[in-house]
Every structure is written in structure tokens, then in C-alpha cells.
Amino acid sequence: MKQNTEHAVEEFVERLGLVAQADGLPRIAGRIMGFLVIHGGPYSFSELAEHLKVSRGSISSNTRLLESLGVIERITRPGERQDYFQMRPHPYMELVRGLQSRLNKARQVVADAQRKLPEDWSDAQTRLAELGDFYSRLVDSTEMMVSSGKPAKFK
Amino acid sequence: MKQNTEHAVEEFVERLGLVAQADGLPRIAGRIMGFLVIHGGPYSFSELAEHLKVSRGSISSNTRLLESLGVIERITRPGERQDYFQMRPHPYMELVRGLQSRLNKARQVVADAQRKLPEDWSDAQTRLAELGDFYSRLVDSTEMMVSSGKPAKFK
DNA sequence: TAATATGTTCAGTCAAGACTGAACATATTA
DNA sequence: TAATATGTTCAGTCTTGACTGAACATATTA
Numbered sequence: 155m156k157q158n159t160e161h162a163v164e165e166f167v168e169r170l171g172l173v174a175q176a177d178g179l180p181r182i183a184g185r186i187m188g189f190l191v192i193h194g195g196p197y198s199f200s201e202l203a204e205h206l207k208v209s210r211g212s213i214s215s216n217t218r219l220l221e222s223l224g225v226i227e228r229i230t231r232p233g234e235r236q237d238y239f240q241m242r243p244h245p246y247m248e249l250v251r252g253l254q255s256r257l258n259k260a261r262q263v264v265a266d267a268q269r270k271l272p273e274d275w276s277d278a279q280t281r282l283a284e285l286g287d288f289y290s291r292l293v294d295s296t297e298m299m300v301s302s303g304k305p306a307k308f309k
Numbered sequence: 310m311k312q313n314t315e316h317a318v319e320e321f322v323e324r325l326g327l328v329a330q331a332d333g334l335p336r337i338a339g340r341i342m343g344f345l346v347i348h349g350g351p352y353s354f355s356e357l358a359e360h361l362k363v364s365r366g367s368i369s370s371n372t373r374l375l376e377s378l379g380v381i382e383r384i385t386r387p388g389e390r391q392d393y394f395q396m397r398p399h400p401y402m403e404l405v406r407g408l409q410s411r412l413n414k415a416r417q418v419v420a421d422a423q424r425k426l427p428e429d430w431s432d433a434q435t436r437l438a439e440l441g442d443f444y445s446r447l448v449d450s451t452e453m454m455v456s457s458g459k460p461a462k463f464k
Numbered sequence: 465t466a467a468t469a470t471g472t473t474c475a476g477t478c479a480a481g482a483c484t485g486a487a488c489a490t491a492t493t494a
Numbered sequence: 495t496a497a498t499a500t501g502t503t504c505a506g507t508c509t510t511g512a513c514t515g516a517a518c519a520t521a522t523t524a
Binding site: 156158159162163165166169170173176177178191192193194241246247249250253256259260263266267270271272275277278281282284285288291292295296298299 | 311313314317318320321324325328331332333346347348349396401402404405408411414415418419421422425426427430432433436437439440443446447450451453454
């Protein structure tokens with residue numbers, strides 16, 4: 155592999171780690187994802203630890219996390235003891251779920267306040283309604299994106 | 310103020326602090342915003358510190374932050390030494406900017422990788438294109454939301 | 465002038481959570 | 495059996511960034 159290419163790969167993997175971090179995920183989870191996006195095909199547990207230069211403990215917890223998010227899948231092979239990992243077919247939509255759940259939580263916080271505060275605090279109620287609408291619209295637009303983004307046909 | 314109402318207000322303020330935190334903002338910034346959403350009208354620097362039970366240092370840095378984000382505005386009054394703060398007219402759209410800038414950064418990370426990696430790594434390029442499209446669509450849908458969400462007429 | 469009021473800055477403390485590495489459990493191989 | 499391979503767990507370390515409170519600068523009042 156060319157020197158430059160190798161560097162570009164490393165850079166992408168690291169930067170996706172930072173993207174993940176900004177999204178509230180562990181940096182290593184982002185690195186694993188980046189690595190699999192570039193290199194595709196199943197990689198073993200040990201290979202991931204080795205290439206990414208992180209502890210096996212971190213590989214364990216972060217592969218479990220990405221698995222639970224539906225972003226990667228763990229596969230095993232007859233006669234092999236190691237676990238292998240690869241990206242799932244349409245993983246990115248799963249990534250929005252985290253965002254959606256945060257937005258929904260915010261929407262709920264506002265809704266609770268609207269319900270619990272007196273109706274005759276009309277200024278407060280107005281501002282709460284605006285804030286609530288804002289979060290609702292955000293939820294809706296990501297929702298739309300997810301449904302429109304799925305593969306045209308399942309089969 | 311009724312006991313229950315008071316409690317509901319406190320709860321909202323605290324929970325908006327957590328929402329802010331999940332969004333990468335300091336908790337206190339969220340509390341200030343929540344307090345102003347409920348109580349409206351200009352509140353002084355000292356009043357904020359007192360009601361929210363946080364240090365003046367934190368009020369200083371967090372009001373500055375919210376000001377720079379365009380979420381609140383600082384107002385002064387002739388003959389008064391204190392600064393006052395209130396929500397800006399349509400503040401919530403400003404809140405999406407942070408999200409948008411994160412998404413754009415992610416989009417850029419992917420675009421850089423697409424450019425720097427060899428074209429004949431077609432599997433990697435395909436997966437990168439998918440990931441890039443994903444971020445692009447997310448940016449687009451929040452972008453649309455912001456523009457459609459503005460007040461129908463300015464003036 | 466001294467005393468007070470006000471906002472900012474910054475060094476230090478604290479908390480949350482990521483990461484490591486060792487201990488462990490289990491399974492396989494020699 | 496012992497030795498090795500593998501993934502998980504968890505106690506401890508380390509990093510990051512929020513928060514405090516004191517020192518400061520400036521302006522006002524007595």
C-alpha cells in the first residue's frame with residue numbers, strides 16, 4: 155500500500171473517532187467503524203485490537219456497543235474460535251436513532267413542563283409551545299430522512 | 310406560587326440542563342435557557358446566579374456562550390449597572406447550528422477520505438459514498454427545517 | 465478618599481467517563 | 495494433564511472539561 159494511502163486511511167479512522175466522540179460515542183467505537191468502512195470484509199477481534207492499537211478490553215466493549223446499536227455484526231465461522239466483525243448492510247440509519255432519542259427526550263421534557271405548569275402562565279406556555287414545536291419538527295425531519303433513506307425495496 | 314408549580318419549574322430547568330449536556334453544551338447553559346424560557350422578561354446577572362445557585366463565574370461564561378450562539382441577548386438600562394438577559398426572538402433555530410456544524414464536519418471527513426483514497430478501492434469508495442450521502446441528507450433535512458421554520462414574514 | 469457593586473478571568477478542584485491491563489472463565493490443543 | 499487461545503469484566507488510571515471562588519479591573523456611591 156502506498157505511503158500516502160496508508161496515511162489517508164489512518165487519518166480517516168482517527169477523524170471518525172472524533173466524529174463519534176462529538177456524537178456522544180466512545181472514540182474507539184468510531185475508529186472501529188471507520189476501519190470497517192475502509193477495509194470492509196470481516197476482521198477478527200485480534201486483528202482489530204492489533205490494527206487499532208487498543209486493548210482487547212476496549213475492543214470487547216466497543217464491538218458490543220456497535221453491535222447493540224446495529225451498526226456492525228459479529229460473525230463466527232465453523233471451526234474457528236475467533237469472532238469476526240463487519241458492517242451491517244444499511245447501518246447508517248441506525249446511527250440517527252441516537253440523535254432521535256435525544257430529541258425525543260427533549261420534546262418530552264418540554265411536554266411535561268407544558269402539562270405541569272398553570273395554563274394561565276400564558277407567556278411561559280407560549281414559549282414552551284415554540285420550543286416544543288421546534289423539537290417536534292426536528293424529530294419529524296430526521297424521521298422522514300430515515301424512512302425515505304431505506305433501500306427502495308426490501309425483498 | 311404553588312408548591313407544585315415551583316417544583317415543576319425547577320424540574321424543567323434541571324432537565325433542560327441535562328438536554329444541553331447531551332448536546333455538548335455546559336449544563337448551566339441549559340439551565341439559564343430553561344429559566345428564561347419559563348420566566349421570560351429580562352433577568353439580571355445577579356438574579357440568575359441567585360436563582361440557579363451557581364457561581365458568578367459560571368453565569369459570566371455561560372451567558373457569554375449563549376450570547377455568542379445567539380440564543381439569549383444581553384441588555385443594559387440607562388442608569389443601571391447590572392446586565393440583564395432575555396431570550397432572543399427566534400432562538401431555537403440557532404440551536405441547530407451546532408448540530409449542523411457537527412454533521413458538516415463529518416461530511417467533510419468522509420469527502421476527504423474519498424478524495425485521498427485510490428479510486429480503484431471500489432468497495433471502500435462505495436461504502437464511503439454511502440456514508441457521505443447519509444451525512445449529506447442529514448445536513449439537508451436540518452437545513453430545510455431551519456429555512457421552513459422561520460417566521461413567515463419578517464418586517 | 466474608602467467602600468461597594470459589578471462582570472471577567474484564571475488557577476485549582478471535581479466529576480464523568482474512556483481506556484488499560486490484569487484476573488477470570490471457557491474452550492481448545494498438545 | 496498443562497498450555498494456549500479467546501472474549502469478558504472490573505478496578506484503577508488518565509483525560510477532558512465544567513464549575514468554583516478568589517483576584518482583579520472598572521465604575522459608582524458615600
